[in-house]
Amino acid sequence: MTTPITLPNTDSDSELIALRQTLQKMRQEAEQEVLRLNQQIAERSRQTNTAVMSVTAQLAMQQEMTILNQALETKESALEHITEECRRLEDALEDQNIALDGLQQEIERKERALIQAREEMAQMRRELENRQPSNVSLRFSVLKQSPHWQRIQLLIIVVPLLVAAIWLIWWSRESFTAAWQHGQNKFSALLTAAPVIVPAPEIASVETPTEEIAPVNTPAPQQPPRTLRDRLAGGGFAPTLAMLAGGVLEMGTNRLTGEDFNPAHQVEIAPFLIGVHEVTYQDYDRFAQATGQPLPDDFGWGRGARPVVGVSWQEANAYTAWLSDKTGHSYRLPSEAEWEFAARGGATSSFWWGFAAEPGRALCFDCGTSWDNRSTAPVGSFAPNPFGLYDTAGNAMEWVADCYHPNYQGAPNNGRAWITGDCTARVARGGAFNKPAASMRVYVRARFTPLAKLNMLGFRVVRQP
Missing domain, CATH: 1.20.58 (Methane Monooxygenase Hydroxylase; Chain G, domain 1)
Incomplete structure (x- = not known):
């Protein structure tokens, strides 16, 4: 081990x-x-x-x-x-x-x-x-090399003859001719039969000692949570959701310079379902066309599987309300605590994969991809975190439900959205294609007015179990 x-x-x-x-x-x-x-x-x-x-x-x-x-x-x-x-x-x-x-x-x-x-x-x-040869073959080979092999061969011949003679005497009460003919037949059969090997003194076989390899306990890879997708009334499907069991989250981090993600504090997260991907143009356009809302700009990058951006906090909430109406389930934006719990994927480091930004992990201003500082990428272009969630780091920044507060003093510890106090700004998380890698750290926060519509600002949805 x-x-x-x-x-x-x-x-x-x-x-x-x-x-x-x-x-x-x-x-x-x-x-x-x-x-x-x-x-x-x-x-x-x-x-x-x-x-x-x-x-x-x-x-x-x-x-x-x-x-x-x-x-x-x-x-x-x-x-x-x-x-x-x-x-x-x-x-x-x-x-x-x-x-x-x-x-x-x-x-x-x-x-x-x-x-x-x-x-x-x-x-x-x-x-x-x-x-390796079998033990029987090995012993027979050793037996043939023995100095007593000639005697053993003689016994192999003599023993059948003695058996035949005894048999002839036993049957001598019958006709001598018949007995003799019968004995000759048996004798011939015995001579053509496979020779009988007389057991020799057992020769201990020498076995090469083998070193026992201790089993190595390797942790089993974490299985991504189960997913589901609700059907919309009238046809189509809602975004794919991952089922998270919740748990205890140490939210934020402690810094002496007084950033807004101070102080680190424990939060109890109840079970919830969250979008595997950020909401795409394909998802949002279905809502906009059904409700008569204007289609958001795609900034010349294309629609389809790219994350929808350029939607305000109010429009994101309107989309979740429409999903609730069309599926019969309760959809909403994630709370800031739920978002961080999901984005960490069970990790305690600055990014879900470690403490340092790594090339090819995500899309940001300086992540080393062909989309850097140019446009968003289609959702799922990079590997998911251990919870099976894509693009929690980079691509598009994501609205959450909470009002912005300058620190976590007095924040709820039950995982719910913090919607008391000054709500002139709302929180967004996750970094973006035109933001530096440091902004993708799981505890970093951003704030915007609820009416803001930016080419790097989108969202993902949460559903109650």
Whole structure:
């Protein structure tokens, strides 16, 4: 059995946690101090505008404001320095994760090569055993080379003669002639019969010891979830859906620089069904023609199996409502938590395949494909994630149901959409053909007004079980 290899960690986890906490505390203190100084300056400005002061008092007030402004500049400079240090630390950690991911992949390749070599050795051993002579043939060969072989041959001849003589005496009570003729016939039959091999002393056969190969436990490949497709009233089908069992998701990631995907938090995801592909022009055009809606622009790239783009958040919701009416099931946009759960495909890394962007995995601005920064690609042009979902990274960015909030403080932990508070912007996920690879990381968020119609913005659907 292959023993799992634990990759060494060059830095102490406790030191990293302490450094994170220290920098975070310094950043918070600097932000609070900047806010306090801004409030003091604003207060002094109001006093200057509303109060009648002497020239001396005005000069003192101006000097105090100058000092406050200088202090503010100093604090802002310190805040920028802390922020830059936080970014440097996060970049170093990301580089370390990428290096560890590469090392883990190399270990997996070596393990696969070792398993293949062991299988080849076992096959060669089986072929060798099949080609070895049988024990009976081997013993007979050894017996023929024995110095007693001539005596054994003599016994082979004498024993049948003795048997024939005994038989003749037994039958001597009958006619001598008949008995003699009968004995002659038996004797002839015995002479033509196969010789009888008299057992010789058993010669121990020497067997080459074989090394037992321990079985290698290899993880079974994860089977993609089952899929289904609802029939539309009036003909046709809804998009193909994958059935996900749900589970616990660690949503977002912790960064000291205060991005909007902070803080990481656990979310309980209930079972749900999600589109295997992004909604295509073929899917959406059926809805538009049935409801009299204008067909969205294809920007000269073609329609059919390409992901529909140029639709607003409201139009995406209208499509899900139409699906619900035509199928009798409850369709909607995915919540942000459901989308991230599905896009991760069970992984905890930055991308569903690892920590670093890899050529040929997806379509983005700098992914190395013929579509990069030019157009979307037909859905399913790249390999799916472990949940069997296509294009969760790149191709077209995807609307989700949630209102945009600047961080995850107070976010729901039940997997439902966060639709309270300021909803002037809605969230979109997944990167796009004209966005850099970093935007495809599973926790990265984008925001747009609900009326936005962009050539890189589409959606996929969710259905209640």
